[in-house]
Amino acid sequence: MKYFKFLISLILTTGIFYGLNTKFGSIPPIGKFLNPYSGVWQNETDEIINGSISIPNLKETVTVHYDDQLIPHIFAQNEADLYKAQGYITAKHRLWQMEFQTYAAAGRLSEIIGEGALNYDRQERRRGMGYGAEQTLKDMLADPITGPLMQSFADGVNSYINSLSPNDYPVEYKLLDYAPEPWTTKKTANLLMYMTKMLAGGDDDLEYTNILRKFGQERFDILFPDYYPNNDPVIPTNTDWSFIDVPQTPQPNSQIVLDSISETIEKPHPDNGSNNWAVSPGKSYSGNAILANDPHLGLNLPSIWFVMQLATPEHNSFGATLPGALGVVSGFNQYCAWGETNATRDVIDWYKIEFNDDRTKYKHDGIWKDVTVRIEDIKIKGRENYKDSVLYTHHGPVTYDKNYLGDNAKAGYAMQWVGHMGGNNQLTLIKMNRGKNYNDYVDAIQHFMAPAQNFVFASTEGDIALWIQGKFPNKWKGQGRFLMDGSKSENDWQSYIPQPFNAHTKNPERGFVSSANQHPFDSLYPYYNYNDGYEGYRNRVINDFFRAKEKFTIQDFKDLHNNNYNLKAADILPFMLENMDINSLNTEEKEAYHILKSWKYNNDIDEIAPSLWSNWWSKLYRLTWDEFNIEDLALSWPFSRQTMHLYKTKGDDTFMDIIDTPEKETAKDLFLISFKDAVKSINEWKAKNGDYKWGDYQATYAGHLLQALPAFSRFNIPIGGGRSIVNATSENHGPSWRMIVEMTSPPTALGIYPGGQSGNPGSKYYDNYIDDWAAGKYNTLNFMQSANGDSSVISTQTLTPNE
Numbered sequence: 001m002k003y004f005k006f007l008i009s010l011i012l013t014t015g016i017f018y019g020l021n022t023k024f025g026s027i028p029p030i031g032k033f034l035n036p037y038s039g040v041w042q043n044e045t046d047e048i049i050n051g052s053i054s055i056p057n058l059k060e061t062v063t064v065h066y067d068d069q070l071i072p073h074i075f076a077q078n079e080a081d082l083y084k085a086q087g088y089i090t091a092k093h094r095l096w097q098m099e100f101q102t103y104a105a106a107g108r109l110s111e112i113i114g115e116g117a118l119n120y121d122r123q124e125r126r127r128g129m130g131y132g133a134e135q136t137l138k139d140m141l142a143d144p145i146t147g148p149l150m151q152s153f154a155d156g157v158n159s160y161i162n163s164l165s166p167n168d169y170p171v172e173y174k175l176l177d178y179a180p181e182p183w184t185t186k187k188t189a190n191l192l193m194y195m196t197k198m199l200a201g202g203d204d205d206l207e208y209t210n211i212l213r214k215f216g217q218e219r220f221d222i223l224f225p226d227y228y229p230n231n232d233p234v235i236p237t238n239t240d241w242s243f244i245d246v247p248q249t250p251q252p253n254s255q256i257v258l259d260s261i262s263e264t265i266e267k268p269h270p271d272n273g274s275n276n277w278a279v280s281p282g283k284s285y286s287g288n289a290i291l292a293n294d295p296h297l298g299l300n301l302p303s304i305w306f307v308m309q310l311a312t313p314e315h316n317s318f319g320a321t322l323p324g325a326l327g328v329v330s331g332f333n334q335y336c337a338w339g340e341t342n343a344t345r346d347v348i349d350w351y352k353i354e355f356n357d358d359r360t361k362y363k364h365d366g367i368w369k370d371v372t373v374r375i376e377d378i379k380i381k382g383r384e385n386y387k388d389s390v391l392y393t394h395h396g397p398v399t400y401d402k403n404y405l406g407d408n409a410k411a412g413y414a415m416q417w418v419g420h421m422g423g424n425n426q427l428t429l430i431k432m433n434r435g436k437n438y439n440d441y442v443d444a445i446q447h448f449m450a451p452a453q454n455f456v457f458a459s460t461e462g463d464i465a466l467w468i469q470g471k472f473p474n475k476w477k478g479q480g481r482f483l484m485d486g487s488k489s490e491n492d493w494q495s496y497i498p499q500p501f502n503a504h505t506k507n508p509e510r511g512f513v514s515s516a517n518q519h520p521f522d523s524l525y526p527y528y529n530y531n532d533g534y535e536g537y538r539n540r541v542i543n544d545f546f547r548a549k550e551k552f553t554i555q556d557f558k559d560l561h562n563n564n565y566n567l568k569a570a571d572i573l574p575f576m577l578e579n580m581d582i583n584s585l586n587t588e589e590k591e592a593y594h595i596l597k598s599w600k601y602n603n604d605i606d607e608i609a610p611s612l613w614s615n616w617w618s619k620l621y622r623l624t625w626d627e628f629n630i631e632d633l634a635l636s637w638p639f640s641r642q643t644m645h646l647y648k649t650k651g652d653d654t655f656m657d658i659i660d661t662p663e664k665e666t667a668k669d670l671f672l673i674s675f676k677d678a679v680k681s682i683n684e685w686k687a688k689n690g691d692y693k694w695g696d697y698q699a700t701y702a703g704h705l706l707q708a709l710p711a712f713s714r715f716n717i718p719i720g721g722g723r724s725i726v727n728a729t730s731e732n733h734g735p736s737w738r739m740i741v742e743m744t745s746p747p748t749a750l751g752i753y754p755g756g757q758s759g760n761p762g763s764k765y766y767d768n769y770i771d772d773w774a775a776g777k778y779n780t781l782n783f784m785q786s787a788n789g790d791s792s793v794i795s796t797q798t799l800t801p802n803e
Contacts, residue, residue, distance in 0.1 A: 050795045054802040055088060055159050062799040064089060067782050067792040070757035070765040073309040075787035079430075080152045082312050083326050085799055087156025087183070090306060090323050094759040095160065096170035097302045098324035099180055100705060102187040105194035106130050110380040112178050118378065118386060123265050125376040126390055126404055127201070128397040128420050129193055135422040137189040146326075146426045150185045153326050157183035171761060172706065178381075191324040192426065196419045198297070200451030200470075201268050203348040204532070206261050206413070207636035209483040213258040214633075222646075223638045226530045227523060232543050234343075234454055234468060234515040235503045237522045244501045248527050251476040252490040257352045257483045261413070262632040263405050271723060271733045272297060273535060274341035275561075276456040277514035277542060278464040280507060285553040289743040291458035292557050293330050293339025294735040296728045299702040301713060301767060303755025305329075305737045309784060310433065317433040318749065318783050320737045327429035330739060332749060332783075335436040336459040337741040341515045343452035343468050346532055347418040349479070349493070351395045351486030355410050359401075362393050363487045369394070395486055396420050414486055416493065418471045423449025438463045438506065445469045446499050454515035460743045466513040467504040468520050472497045475528045497527055512546040514539070516726075536641045537567040537724040554750070557740045562776035563726040569613050570601040572644040576620075579651075580671040592679045603727075605695035605720040614697070614722070615682050620674035624667075626659050640724075694720060700729050702754050702770060704761075712761040717754070719774040738778065746785060750778035 055062075062085045065073040072089045076082035090098065103109055107124030109117035124130075141147040161180050173179060212220050278291040297304055305320040310328060319331015330339045354363045361368040372392040379385050391398040393414050399405075401412035424447045431444035441457045445467055448455075452470030457463070473480075473493040484491040503521045505513060518539035519531065545560055546552070577597055585593060592612055599609035624643060628635045646653060651667035658665050658673075665673075686692050695718050704712035721727030721734065728734055734754070741749040754773045758765035769779070782792040789796065 049797060052798045052800055053163075055084065055156070055799045056802045057155060058084060058799060058801040060801070063787045064797045064799065065784065065787075065789040065793045066795045066797075068794050069307075069779055071307050071309065071782070073311070073782070073784045073789070073793075075311045075784075077312065079149060079312055079314075081799075082310055083149045084152040084156035084159075086308065086310060086321070086326065087153040087158075088160045088799065089156075089308070090321070091157040091160040091183070093757060094302055094306055094323040095157075095180060096172040097705060097759050098157075098191070099183070099187070100172070101194055102190040102324065105190040105197070106133065107376070107378065110378055110386075112176050112381060114381045115383060118380060121378050122376075122386075122388055122404065125378065125388060126397060126399045127197070127265060128390075128399075128415065128417065129190075129197065130376075131374065131392075131397065132196070132417070132420040133186065133189040133193040135420060136192060136425070137186055139422040139424045140189065140426050141185060143424055143427055145430060146424055147185075149326060149430065150188055150426065153188065154183045154185055170759060175706075175709075188325055188426070191322065193419065195322065196425075196451050198268050198451075199272055199342045199453075200345075200347055200419055201417075202270075202344070202532075203267075203346065203350070204636040205348070205350045205480065205483055206264050207634045208481055209256070209258060210260055210633055210635055212256065212482060213260065214635075222650075223642060224531070225642065228519065228531060228534075228536065228641065231519045231522065231534075231536075232540050233519045233521050234466065234539075235505050235521045235525075236508050236510060238524070239503075239505060239521070241524060241526055244526050246474070246498055246501065249474050249476040249479075249494045251478065254476075254479075254488070254491055255485065257485050259352060259413075259483055261400065261405070261634050264634045265399065265405075269298060269733060270533075271728065271730060272342060273344070273517035273728070274339075275514075275516045275538060275542060275726060275728070275735075276339040276341050276454065276466075277512060277546070277560075278337075278456050278458040278466075279546065279552050280464050280511045281462045283511040283546070283550065283552055284742075285551050286742065286744075288460075289458040289462055289464050290552065290554070290557060290740065291332075291337040291339065291456060291464070291743070292561065292738075292740045293341075293456065294561055294738045295330065295340065296734060297736040299700065299717075299729075299732050299734055299736065299754050301702050301704050301755055301761075302759035303702075303736070303753050305753050305755075306757065307751065307753075307781075311784075311787075315434045316746075316783075316785070318781060319739065319751070320753070325429065326426055327433045329429060330737060332741045332747045333433060333435065334460075334746045336441060336457060337743065337747060337749075338432055338435075338441065338458075339456050339739065340453040341456075342517055343454050343470060343515075343520060344517055344532060344534065345452040345468075345470060345472055345520070345529065346480050347450060347452060347470065347472065349416045349473075350483050351393075351414045351416065351491065352483055353391075353393055353395070353398055353412045353414050353486045355391075355412070357410070359391065359410075364394070365487070365489050393486065395492075413483065418450040418473075421449065421471065423447065423471065425449065437461060438465060441465065442467070454520075456513060456515065458741070458743050460745050460747065462743075463507060464513050465504065465506040466515060468502055469499075470502070472502065472527070477528045478530075479528065481530060501527075510547070514542050514546065516542055531639075533639050535724070537571075538726050538728065541565055541567050541726050554740060554742065558750075558776065558778065560726060561735070561738050561740075562721075564603040564720045564722075566601045566603050566610065566613070566722065566725055568640065568644075568724045569599075569610075569617075572647065573599075573601075573613065575648060576671050579668050580675060581668065584672070585676075588683060589676060589679045592682070593675075603694055603720050603722045603725055605693065605718055607694050607720075608692055610694040610720075610722065611692040611697035612678065612682055616675055616678035619677050619681070620670060623658065623670055623674050624656065627655065694722075698722065698729065699731060700734065700774075701732055702767070703732055714767050714770055717770060717774050735773075738773070740778070746783055749781040749783060751781050752778050 107121040319328040395414040398412040516539035517535040721729035
């Protein structure tokens with residue numbers, strides 16, 4: 001009997017051991033994860049380390065100083081060593097993050113997550129993400145500057161990876177039970193493609209086609225005008241464009257294809273954007289130009305940015321880097337500063353493709369041309385690979401066909417995207433880090449193809465400038481708003497706007513430059529560009545701010561970064577309150593009405609009016625556009641700014657009528673109905689959660705890249721602001737890096753972001769910036785001028801050649 005008990009005990013123990021150390025479906029191997037010798041506990045290591053590390057093929061010794069913010073200051077004797085060291089140090093602190101993002105970009109998440117990620121991977125493959133990265137990589141490797149330096153960066157990453165044992169892997173590898181693979185130059189290309197999609201992967205052509213077919217051209221034009229008359233564009237109005245001598249492409253007699261599609265691929269976050277600005281010496285308190293930047297992206301942990309200093313005897317740059325790419329993206333050097341905002345130009349168009357019977361050819365100008373087939377072999381953890389055949393025409397990948405979100409056996413929709421066309425964004429960053437003056441800045445940005453960006457610039461010489469840079473098709477009027485007939489070459493992109501003719505301004509008379517994702521230029525610019533939902537509020541607050549007085553200080557820049565004024569509400573709320581019948585309001589509704597009536601339109605953390613306003617606007621907007629709430633039909637809803645215009649000018653339009661009621665409603669009726677609903681909703685929220693102060697109601701959080709890991713996230717971050725506000729926070733989105741640089745010699749700078757330098761959730765440097773960021777505080781950026789360091793140094797590592 002005792003042997004039987006022993007046998008049962010052995011079987012149970014073995015089963016438990018096997019279960020704890022085996023991954024079942026999406027459940028991690030808990031035993032391995034919790035093992036005290038190799039599991040999560042091994043990640044609680046001290047990141048402040050002094051000493052020497054040998055790096056293979058390093059040419060000369062590299063010095064890395066860490067300051068008390070865990071910012072590495074890298075001093076190398078040559079660029080090859082510099083970027084090798086950047087790769088090594090970035091991997092040391094952000095390895096899992098930088099690699100995970102390349103898996104996401106390439107449509108490879110199924111390899112590490114399993115079948116649940118298959119639909120996402122198929123979507124990204126059919127978006128042409130891998131194809132676009134390959135085209136970009138060809139251009140980057142062919143360049144004599146970027147090719148060798150990208151390989152140096154990869155070698156540095158691999159030096160760190162090769163130094164690890166499984167015990168040392170970042171915690172996410174242990175949780176998901178996989179290992180880092182060697183870093184390659186293609187991974188850097190994938191990462192840059194990931195950013196291209198995030199900032200230039202949006203379009204509404206297919207949705208607009210559905211709207212046009214459903215409502216007609218006249219109604220479409222009311223809902224989606226090409227241009228708003230009350231614009232304050234990126235490039236100052238009345239700029240002289242007489243130097244442009246290449247005309248806009250003439251409009252052909254083209255017919256719109258009125259097909260219907262019920263579902264489209266996922267679009268980037270609609271709030272992806274940014275602010276940047278610079279003031280000239282004449283508008284600066286000190287006589288030095290001052291520049292600021294704050295990119296608006298997802299609030300993730302680890303943070304999207306990693307702050308570094310990168311120095312050689314030839315240049316010395318400092319700022320926010322993108323883990324996995326070379327150089328500083330938003331930052332400064334001894335001579336100049338730069339930053340970016342999203343230009344949101346339409347660089348994606350869709351074409352209907354007609355195939356022959358076996359889909360080996362497609363029709364173009366009456367000729368049957370060969371289709372190229374790209375086999376996407378998607379590996380899936382725990383099951384057989386999934387193979388997807390994606391057809392390519394000269395336009396690009398046929399994203400939609402009978403095998404994916406389409407039902408026509410002999411037709412498909414092909415995507416033409418500048419993101420598929422190569423380019424060398426990496427060269428822009430390398431040259432910008434080296435730049436000394438305006439001419440160097442212009443030379444650097446010319447290589448940047450996509451995503452289109454508004455590059456702001458300031459120098460110690462006193463110049464300020466802003467270029468809208470990207471590769472832009474020279475479109476005929478109306479081209480790209482709707483699905484086009486891919487069988488006719490007249491619909492193809494005929495040419496591109498010559499880079500020198502991209503809209504730009506240098507040292508404008510008004511004394512400042514700025515961009516906030518608004519319309520790029522006024523109607524005098526001689527190339528076609530339509531309104532794709534350009535921002536209409538932050539930009540006006542920023543420009544009005546700089547028109548308000550003659551001189552500006554660093555504190556002014558801080559105040560503007562953290563400005564919570566809600567111009568959108570100020571534009572429409574008084575009209576709504578004045579044109580709403582309040583006779584039927586009950587006590588709670590009257591109280592809410594008076595709260596809004598007395599609001600000064602600031603979305604400050606302790607205000608309750610912004611919560612009421614946010615709830616009311618959301619319900620009003622959805623009630624207004626109930627005609628767009630249609631299942632099985634992909635539609636883009638009208639922009640808020642045009643919606644507000646219609647309330648004021650066409651309040652009795654048939655769009656104001658609620659389709660499920662027999663009455664004929666007007667805008668005034670919608671105001672009252674949605675207001676009562678909002679008050680009820682906000683009081684229900686209050687009953688469950690306490691008071692509805694804006695900070696609590698907005699409930700901003702920074703989520704771990706694996707959203708299933710709340711323990712590695714930060715919730716209920718106490719911050720004001722909101723969508724369409726300069727302090728552009730929302731639930732999980734906002735200013736991902738705030739930077740202010742004064743162009744002293746050398747420049748002095750402040751910066752902060754909602755995260756921390758470490759990618760290790762067990763580190764005190766993982767999220768230590770968040771509270772100060774939320775409070776509008778900044779860190780002084782310690783711009784070291786030599787490898788000797790300064791008083792901020794708390795540890796020093798030397799990277800030495802491995803002889």
